[in-house]
Amino acid sequence: MRARPDLVVIGAGVVGAASAYFATLAGLRVLVVDRGHIAGGTSSRGEGNLLVSDKEAGPELDLALLSQRIWREELGEFGRLWEFDDKGGVIVAATQASAEALTGLTAGQRASGVTAVDLGAAELPEYEPYLSRALVSGAYYPQDAQLQPMLAVAHLLRLARQRGAEVRTGTEVTGLLRDGERVTGVRTRDGDVAAGAVLNAAGPWGGELAALAGVRLPVLPRRGFVLVTEPLPPTVRHKVYAAEYVGDVASSDAALQTSPVVEGTESGTVLIGASRERVGFDTTLSPRVLRALAAKAITLFPSLAGVRALRAYCGFRPYCPDHLPVIGPDPRAPGLWHACGHEGAGIGLAAGTGWLLAQALTGRTTDLGLAPFAPERFDSAITGEE
Ligand SMILES: Cc1cc2nc3c(=O)[nH]c(=O)nc-3n(C[C@H](O)[C@H](O)[C@H](O)COP(=O)(O)OP(=O)(O)OC[C@H]3O[C@@H](n4cnc5c(N)ncnc54)[C@H](O)[C@@H]3O)c2cc1C
Known part of the structure; x- marks a missing residue:
């Protein structure tokens, strides 16, 4: 130049x-x-x-909704270049207390312009046939999407x-x-x-x-690991995660937090997260974290038990207090x-x-x-x- x-x-x-x-x-x-x-x-x-589901009403959700519009409209013609996938998201609640918190979350989000559909336990298998039958309720978010x-x-x-x-x-x-x-x-x-x-x-x-x-x-860096399974027949259709994840995202605790976040990919691998901890820029692989992620993913999708992991990687979320x-x-x-x-x-x-x-x-x-x-x-x- x-x-x-x-x-x-x-x-x-x-x-x-x-x-x-x-x-x-x-x-x-x-x-x-x-x-x-x-x-x-x-x-x-x-x-x-590209999630709206994990954000409570407020400035970050407003920015997420604006960003959704821009990825879909102003940048929509390029979506295929970055494998834009309108997959939708499903949050699930494993306890009555989580179910109540989830109902409160969806009500606040709807008031801010998010489409959030409350689901009873009986409706969950229509969205995710391999989900655990022990879950209490869920919510479906058609706006959640993914790209590469x-x-x-x-x-x-x-x-x-x-x-x-x-x-x-x-x-x-x-x-x-x-x-x-x-x-x-x-x-x-x-x-x-x-x-x-x-x-x-x-x-x-x-x-x-x-x-x-x-x-x-x-x-500050907030470390997160992702565990990648071997390719599987279609098992997870949406981004699926536990209601507790929303609380972990909003937490400022430096100690390790893990909550199950599971999704399939086109190639058949399943991506499993999410961990959060503030340990500086330490890239050391942590079997303890990976074991916790795997165990929690199995509570959502029992058929993942026995599946082999191909690899794991970590990165550093840019965290502000x-x-x-x-x-x-x-x-x-x-x-x-x-x-x-x-x-x-x-x-x-x-x-x-x-x-x-x-x-x-x-x-x-x-x-x-x-x-x-x-x-x-x-x-x-x-x-x-x-
Ligand atoms: C495990 C994990 C899962 C995640 N999942 C998602 C998700 O599903 N959806 C989502 O929206 N976000 C997700 N994130 C968060 C997302 O990855 C980050 O918020 C985002 O990538 C930040 O992008 P950035 O451009 O700000 O930073 P970066 O991608 O880190 O880019 C910053 C760049 O600055 C350069 N740089 C730094 N210092 C200098 C210097 N002095 N001179 C020149 N260059 C410099 C670096 O080399 C780097 O390339 C995830 C993060 C992690 C760790």
Whole structure:
């Protein structure tokens, strides 16, 4: 790129890719830099679910609903490129107490525009024939969908490049250029790049990037494992998970939490999650966590007992203490913008994040208010951060 970019995006994950695509579409000259390769961070570590079902009414659900619209409409023509699958989600309750909590969750979600169908125990087999018969109730969410995250990142960046953006991999940002308080570009190992604005889309490393500008952003890694089975005949039709998962997502506990999340793939493998723990960037395989995931999956789908696991992998959700992403300009360092901290929902929320940022960067009114996502909100808040 010969001319000075209007925007340097740091991070070629799904959030950086969606932001680059929509900013380019809005007419900005965009340069994306990543110290690794495309989708080399957390974006290659998740199942790629676009969920509304696991979100309670509030700003994250509003962003999820906006993102749903954008994945389906504005980006709908490209859906086949990233294997967009309208599979739907099913939450199940194993106890009367969980069933009551689930009814409360669906009522609140419906009031916010989510389609959630309450299911009695007798209706569950119509949706999932191999589910345990011991479950008390469930809920069906037709809006829940899935895509292949690495393909989404690669194609969004390709589409942005076709419209004039540039992508440089193997380019680490080591500092930010300053003119007084103002951030005016990035320092990389290959030289300085001046830019109109700089976007921190560094996922779980977003806090480290913010520190380069001398501002605090409490983004921490929250580790999760995924267990992958051998290919099976069709066993799981939707994304299926226990009602307790919603509580685990919202928890700020650093200790290990596991709740069963199970789904089939086109190739026949079954993906089993979900674990959450804050142990820094430790990639050591944990048989203890994998055993817990397998045991809990069998409580939902007893026929998985005896099935062999092919492999397991882990990744680091970019966690913020209030479980909301950071999206928007940083008043503490003018010129610096953030799009990070999307925790376990960044694939789904990337579309809305990129869309809103493009509106804000070009001075338009944003479809959703950015106040709940403001970067400076942690300065005065009492949070669960450690
Ligand atoms: C087990 C697991 C399952 C998940 N399942 C789902 C799911 O089903 N649905 C969903 O929506 N989300 C899911 N997530 C969460 C989702 O993966 C993340 O929220 C999302 O990938 C974050 O994307 P990102 O672009 O912000 O970060 P990343 O993909 O991590 O990208 C950040 C990039 O910044 C680069 N970078 C960092 N520092 C620098 C620097 N100094 N210079 C240059 N480059 C730098 C990194 O190399 C990296 O490529 C899951 C996560 C895990 C761990």
